[in-house]
Amino acid sequence: MSRSAIVQAIASYGPVSRASVAKLTGLSKQTVSEIVGNLESDGWVRTVGETEGHVGRRAVVYEISTGDATVSSVDLGASKVRVAFCDLMGRVLAERVEPTDRSGGMNVIEQVGRLVQATERDAREPCGDLQIAVVGVPGVYDPKTGAVLMAPNIVGIDQFDLAAAVHKRLGIEVFVENDVNLAALGEHWLGNRREHDNFVYISVGTGIGAG
Incomplete structure (x- = not known):
């Protein structure tokens, strides 16, 4: 911390x-x-x-130091996976989106790994090594087991440690958090609520959530 x-x-x-x-x-x-x-x-x-x-x-x-390290931001949703390759100030260098693999489970992990590596190759300018992947999930992340709970639209992601699985696939440090909580943090850092420590972020998509 x-x-x-x-x-x-x-x-x-x-x-x-x-x-x-x-x-x-x-x-x-x-x-x-x-x-x-x-x-x-x-x-x-x-x-x-x-x-x-x-x-x-x-x-x-x-x-x-924006040029020496990079971060992969993964939005793992029920209908699509969006991956952005960013510098350390949040500037997007490359981005890909495709429908979420409906078979779920480890097939989704493979999909995430493939998209992360593809966006790294797509980066439009020289950049530093990929250091961290941050994965936003449409459910409740259990830090004890690593499972994502209350996400019925993605089959099987409540059966294994998601962060450990992505780490094994990519070989980098991985953080997992609820997608709307991450959106709220992003809004606080770079959006319209930088001067406010307390606010509610409401997301309406495949489901409805608040962060």
């Missing part, structure tokens, strides 16, 4: 110093320094100069 909070702070307020990130997140300066150092080593953030500190010292400032 600390790593995620720091990435979000740098994405939202960068270029920003480690001291400012500590204030924004409520984390200790030591924790922020350690995590920012790891993020820089992993290619997630980069230094972009220095700024005057409040006591006259110059502080190194950081921003998200």
Whole structure:
């Protein structure tokens, strides 16, 4: 959670110093320094100069390194699978959509893996290595078992650990969350509700959901 909070702070307020990130997140300066150092080593953030500190010292400032790492965003729906290949600021570099495999189960995992790899090849400009896949699902994700519950329109995805299956197929870190919750987070980050910490996002599609 600390790593995620720091990435979000740098994405939202960068270029920003480690001291400012500590204030924004409520984390200790030591924790922020350690995590920012790891993020820089992993290619997630980069230094972009220095700024005057409040006591006259110059502080190194950081921003998200959009060219060194990429993320695959997967919207796994009852009727279609949409995959977007994005940089770390959410800019879409390539996208594919096709009907969801009606046979469900592991066939859907294979479909997701194929589409992720296809969009990576489709990227319209040079970009960094694919680091993470985030999968939005039309149901309740059980973090203990990894199964997706209350998603009757996709056969069999309540029978196995979805994140583990996608990880095995792609070999990268995978996060799974309810699709409408992810849409709400996206709206808060890049949409019309960036200044509001509390709001409700309502989605009307094959089903109706709120996040």
